[in-house]
Amino acid sequence: MSIAKVAGRGVYVPGNDIDTDRIIPARFLKCVTFDELGPSLFFDERFDGDGNSKGHPLDEDKYAGAEILISDDNFGCGSSREHAPQAIQKFGLKAVIAGSFAEIFHGNCTTLGIPCVVMDEQSRSKLAEQVQSNPNEALILDLEGEQIIFANEIYPMSMKASAREAFLAATYDPLDNLLSARDQIQDTAQKLGYA
């Protein structure tokens, strides 16, 4: 199914260089399926050693049920763990807006159908501010028009061209497409002596 628009309320988690160890601490990687990861999202940022809430935005009442995560530069850096976008998705978030993304994280999100949207600092901080004062208002990510609509205002955004194309064409999970070239894969393997 193609993803042309994502609509949902936003939540702003500020900070540059938020790494995947923070998004999902390594101890939660002890699992053989991704099913249970949702509650562990940002766990050590959200809870202290006794399990008490530290007042993270994800746990503020006004953002309950938010579906679009907004953060800052170099989001998702570090480990390649797909557990990070899996936890984001299982938590109920459908898209991420940031100043920039680390590449492996971006690729993992795309394959899972989570659009990663880039916004410059000025529009991002204005949007984050607006979301903070109107937490009940839904954001609309318009992938086709490459714009974000919030409270009747239009914000500029950009996406990696190949990812945007894949969302619109419903090919963001590339597996079927890759498998459709079985003969060409064999040819390449033969040519390189890998068959």
Next chain:
Amino acid sequence: MGKNLFQKVWDDHVVRQLDSGQYQVFMALHLIHEVTSPQAFGMLKDKGLSVAFPGRTFATVDHIIPTDNQSRPLKDDMAEKMLQVLSDATAEHGIEFFAPESGSQGIVHVVGPEKGLTQPGMTICCGDSHTATHGAFGCIALGIGTSQVRDVLASQTLAMDPLKVRRIRVEGELGMGVTAKDVILHIIRILGVNGGVGYAYEYAGSVIDAMSMEERMTVCNMSIEGGARCGYINPDETTFEFLKGRDRVPQGADFDAACEKWRAYASDADAEYDDEVVIDAKDIKPTVTWGVTPAQAISIEEIVPSPEKAEGLDKNLITDALDYMKLQADAPIKGTKIDVAFIGSCTNGRLSDFQAVAKVIAGRTVADNVRAIAVPGSEQVDRDARAEGLDKVFEAAGFEWRKPGCSMCLAMNPDKLVGDEVCASSSNRNFIGRQGSPTGRTILMSPIMVAASAIEGSVADAREVFGLQEDAA
């Protein structure tokens, strides 16, 4: 105009262009481990797919394996289950598994090269961001996610965008006590943790040329910490010499033919680059981190930065990092008390790392308040080190000599920091909570700097502690 290595390897391995604009690229070698890959076998099963090229995938176990007692079943039930799922899946699909106590187990990025599976001109991938390590042999080596592990198992290909190439030339000669680890920490400090986004890094120049393969692996290993999708070094005689006679490498006349083929992948003299950076080796000193990203690094001679004086840097990041690390701005990093010393990991857990440390710690003792562990990167490294008596040298100095695994680099096993302990670590990430305690503090440095700090009980300059003088070279 000539081509660089990235372009040559890429062109050889492209199967076709996809409608999205991405390319379908054949993966010559696929490495898997127990954390990011078992789920991919489940995905295959859900889709009724089999493994397309089982002979091109190899498995090992490293992240969850304890380094004290590896006998089965593992004490941690979930760790045992992860190991069992990987073991069953590889058996079912005909994939070779370097199991614990097989003599071949170890950290995936140590095992691949030491077996000779990693060869110049290959595309290599693994569900692990430090796959860039293999670039030391002249490979495009990519960290991938689990869904991509599934893609590679099912099709031996990945969908990906091409990369730009930045050549980083490190020219001159390194001073005494300055290591490959200092070179890469220095590069990341200069170019930033996201400076490499969109790029493959080609490391070149006289300093890189003079490095051993193990040193080159240390440099390439941390490419991801600089944001680069991968990093590589052109294959040369050092590369071929390292590979000669290894398990999975062609032998005899076939080896000579392979060398010819491998040599041709090296960047042409007139190759084009999207960017170039030149670094003077004189500027590289023993380097340590003070903050919570690998770019938050300074030389051992410097003081910790202050947010007020930071120009062109994010002041909030500095303030937050200092808060977390409980360090004073404008104070020397040297002398910062440590609780734990860790030598190991895919960055610095190879034989030469332990040799270098053994040479300087013989006859010295770890400070009373410091818990020090040395963790070989593989069963092979462990055997080789023991054959030279290195384990005894470490033990005599007060280190524990452990069994192979990722250990305290990421603490998915019993090796963890406790509370807000400070660890002098030869690993690759100083992220918040990285070493297993949500308040634990990591200071990254080279193995000999870890050793010097372990002996002093605080962050120390290996050149001073071990009397490494320029004229003694």
